[in-house]
Amino acid sequence: MRKQILMAATAMLLTGSAFAQNFTEVLQKTFTAFDTTQDQQKKLEASNKLNLIAKKFDKEWLSSYYAAYAKVGLTYNETDVAKKDAWLDEAETFINESVAVLGKDNDETHVLKAMIANARIGVDPKNRWQKYGKVFDENLDKAKELNPDNPRIYLMRGISKFFTPKMFGGGKKAAMPYFEKTDALFVANPAMDISKPYWGRQTNAWFMGQAKGEDKE
Amino acid sequence: MKIKLLAAFLFFSPLAFGQSVISGKITDDKGLPVRGASISIDNTIDGSTTDSTGHFEFTTEEKGPQALIATEATHTEASFPITINGDVKDLKLSMKTAFNRLNEVVIAAGAFEASNDKSKSMLTTMDIVTTAGANADVVKAIQTLPGTQQQGTQTGLFVRGGDASEAAVIIDAMVVQNAFFSGAPGVATRSRFSPFQFKGVSFSSGGYSSRYGQALSSVLELNTLDLPEKSTVNLGFNMAGVYASGSKLWKNSGGEVSLSYNNLAPFYKLANTNVTYDKVPEGINGSGKYAWKPNKDGLVKVMFNSSAFKSSTTVPDPDSVGSQLGFGIKSQTYYGTISYRQLLKEKWNIYTALGMSYNRDDIDYKSALFSGYKFTNKDQRLQYRLEGKYDFSNRFNLMAGVELQHFSFERVFDSAGYAYTPNYTENSFALYTEAEWKPGKKIAFRPGIRYEHSELLNQDVIAPRLSMAIRAGSFGQFALAGGVFYQNPDNLYLLSGYRPKYQQAVHYIANYQWNKSDRTLRAEVYYKEYNQLVREKVSTFNPSQFRNFVIANVDNSGYGYAKGLELFWRDKKTVKNLDYWVSYSYIDTRRLYSNYLAEATPTFISDHNLSLISKYYIEKLQTQINMTYSYATGRPYYNQSNPAFLSDRTPEYHNLSFTVNYLTHIKKWFTVVYAGVDNVTNQHNVFGYRYSSDGSTRTEVKPALYRSFFVGVNFSLTEFNKDEL
DSSP, rough: HHHHHHHHHHHHHHHHHHHHHHHHHHHHHHHHHHTTOOOOHHHHHHHHHHHHHHHHHTTTTHHHHHHHHHHHHTTTTOOOOOHHHHHHHHHHHHHHHHHHSSSSSHHHHHHHHHHHHHHHHHHHHHHHHHHHHHHHHHHHHHHHOTTTTOOHHHHHHHHHHHSSSSTTSSSSHHHHHHHHHHHHHHHHHOOOOSOOTTTHHHHHHHHHHHHHOOOHH | HHHHHHHHHHHSSHHHHTOEEEEEEEETSSSBBSOOOOOEETTTSOOEETTTEEEEEEEEEEOEEEEEEEEEOOOTEEEEEESSSSOOEEEEEEBBBBBOOGGOOEEEEEEEEEEEEEEEEETTTTHHOTTTTTTOOOOHHHHTTTTBOOOOOOOOOOBTTTOOGGGGEEETEEOOSBHHHHHHHTTTOOOOOGGGGGGEEEEEESOOOOOOOEEESEEEEEEEEOOOOOOEEEEETTTTEEEEEEEEOSEEEEEEEEEEEOOHHHHHHHHHHEEEEEEEEEEEEEEEEEEEEEEEEEEEEEEEEOOOEEEEEEETTTTEEEEEEEEEEEEEEEEEEEEEEEEETEEEEEEEEEEEEEEEEEEEEHHHEEEEEEEEEEEEEEEEEEEEEEEEEEEEEEEEEEEEEEEEEEEEEEEEEEEEOEEEEEEEEEEEEEEEEEEEETTTEEEEEEEEETTTTTTEEEEEEEEEEEEEEEEEEEEEEOOOOOOOOOHHHHTTTTTOOOOEEEEEEEEEEEEEETEEEEEEEEEEEEEEEEEEEOOOOOOOOOOOOOOOOEEEEEEEEEEEEEEEEEEESSSTEEEEEEEEEEEEEEEEEEESSSSSSOOOOOOOOEEEEEEETTTTTTTEEEEEEEEEEEOOEETTSSOOOOOOOOEOOEEEEEEEEEEEEETEEEEEEEEEESSTTTTOOOOEEEEEEESSSSSOOOOOSSSSEEEEEEEEEEEGGGGGG
């Protein structure tokens, strides 16, 4: 009995400490919490947790990568322009930390930089598309040079095309091939491993559904 | 055994785990709850997020003295020491609202910036392009801003009591020799630049930086685009001609070429013209640009522009009331610059540029007084600038530079038995320095000083400048600017062999600006003092503004002042897709200069100027409708029978203009169809009266056009990047 209690206690202690220490697990859990809720308060909580993870595990490029990802995600449900920009500032700081840990950009950091640029445009499209459109393009081009099979490159392009007016070469019809390509790449590589970013599958599925509709002239 | 079990139970309970509850509330400096803040124990991932009431609660195993860290994007990070011996509840924490970049103070007095990359600018270059009545002329669009005067018969920018010669046009920090097309006397001409080539326009109506000199009133700074955005082809035609341009973007460089043929015959056919075009303006224009980034923070730009045109016009003779003047002109201009900008170690910013320009106008002059003579105006300018800026910190930087100008002007009269070639050459030299100091985020100072030397006038001057701004509230700021400005005497005097000294203006400007989410209010008052203006000691006044000869004693005994109030309001928010701005200027100015007989308000001044600009985009129709309405009170004119000099006033000025832009696509070509009507009501604006020598009859000084129409279409094709998929 005594032995059993001790073992149980030890087991609990171990799981507790292991839980706190195991980086990938806590990251996976927090990221999933962020990515599977639509509730802004829950998103805020998960995003703040990712901040703490990034601060604690500052030798891991993934920790600040996901913190940056979450900051961008927060902006989509926010209307306060100043707040959006403040979050995007934070996202930039985090992604730069990722790059600093890596020593140089990889395809995922480029995609995330493009995502930040896209969110910047979203804050004030008329005045920002010129400046950030260029940042967006450059980063996706570089990402493609590094890894042409990264589905998020085409997802980003597709979303951008989707929201671009038809007269400037955008629209649903123009965006569809990008979503299809993204989908094919997700099918080819269905792994969902937190150590290799895999986000975007559901977003792509949603946009594919939307892009099937008719373009408004 | 019982004790051991109890111990085991204790061990399992939270208390036994040593967990403590930490809870409380976070508020900001105004006592409002901070939502979404992260609150945690430093160096752990034990923490929580505040809810919409600012409350938080979490558990931790940490013990003893710890630091609670609170972070939130729009607040500054805060740290609170706590000691954990069990639960710590009902903490009252406060965070300071962060001063975000948007709220940082900027030096703004006197300047209007149009820029595509600054979040604070009041206008973008697109705003300039779409201003109705401006016909995509940068300067015409600037005339809708406060501080400027509506013009119809004179070329140039008239700012705060100053005449056209007092406003300098600068491209990439280089002086533009002839910013406007040459035209017949009394026919206002447009500026030479297409707004599409600029990424930023900054219009200063006073108190400008020590970087520039030789402008008593105003500096219009135009900054060209760096590398093209994309590879594109652009084609178009309109009632003034046809054009084609293309840009190509390579990895670290980009090139642009453009070519146009202009013929204004269709335009003048539909307009109500007040002058006779014996030969409508016709010409060609070509330009090229190459930009190269030798490294991440460096940029080399080479630009070239050349144009040639000819026209022949019959206009009222400004020197002989009631008779006509035949004015034929062949004009050619060449302009080239090479510049290099480099940022070094994120501390040094070096800029150097070399510019050359050459202009030649061959004029055929047939007036009643002179049966016909020909003359040629030739001018050339060679200029060099070197400037360095060093950032000591993000609160303090120091800039210093040198500017060299070589400038010559020659006029050749070529008439039978009459040869006269007045000319002059000026070599000038300037040194300048300017510091920018922000002791806090709420306050900024920019003192500067400029030394100028003129070889022609054999004179040295020192011109101090100062700007400062202080933040007032979250959205407002006050600013002050002032300085001393010098300028050479007008061409007219230098060419006639006179060598008076520099003219001087002193500016004092106070400004309040308020900016909040797409609404801008700007109010500015100023006082400007003119000293040492060039004056001709004449006993009779010649009201012609187009005199070619001066026969009188000339000295620097002129003087004057200008003071005024200006308001600007822009609102892009209240009505969706509607953007409008209103600018109003009141001016009180008098001066004794030129051939004036007494101190008077100059003939180009209206005391009140009002412009209303609106742009409305109808999404469903992909159409933008733009309207501009301008109003100005009457301006002085010379009536020799009135003993009070220049005390008569013309009727008021009104102008209503519309343009419509329809955006569509034809295949892969993005297409814009534009149509405009200037002076819709066909208002017969009068810019003055000229009296016959006996004063018995008078004629109106009219603009070249009343109502006019303009239609055109532009196609652009952006390289479709097939590599994307």
